[in-house]
Amino acid sequence: MIRIDPASPVPPFEQLRAQLVDAVSSGELVPGERLPTVRKLAEDLGIAPGTVARAFRELEASGFIETRGRNGSFVAPQGDAARQQAQRAATAYAEQIHALRLDPDEALALVEAALRAGSPVTA
Known part of the structure; x- marks a missing residue:
């Protein structure tokens, strides 16, 4: 379960990014699993959609997720x-x-x- 701590000195996008990386690394999120939309996740977490979008962009750049256009964002395959x-x-x-x-x-x-x-x- 992802939680954003508004009192944390860590920016919300970084909290989200780190928690998603942990979920992928632990196997809680598996390759091919579809992630919620930016708007839905932002609403669920009580943060701005731009914050979620930034976390998703960084996760995509580092190879943890892949965006498939209108089909959404998915956990990317990991490893060699x-x-x-x-x-x-x-x-x-x-x-x-x-x-x-x-x-x-x-x-x-x-x-x-x-x-x-x-x-x-x-x-």
Whole structure:
């Protein structure tokens, strides 16, 4: 839960930015997760939309979120290139599973079976 302390000497945009970085780093926010709109988050936190927009711009510049135009802002994949590609694939798979209305446990079982059936990567 994000909280802005108006009595803090830390500017509100920095409080928001730091808390979102912590949420991504801890796994509370996962790659591909959609963030609230700037206006909605500003309203929820009782701060100006420009404050949220500044935090989002800084988070995007540092690679923690990505903005997809009118589709909104999302948590960006983290880590090395291989991990980022795997996170993008996992997000796409999850979206497909939701669209097909399959049970998440069944979807995980399908992934486990596919991973077991595949040949190991060799160097």
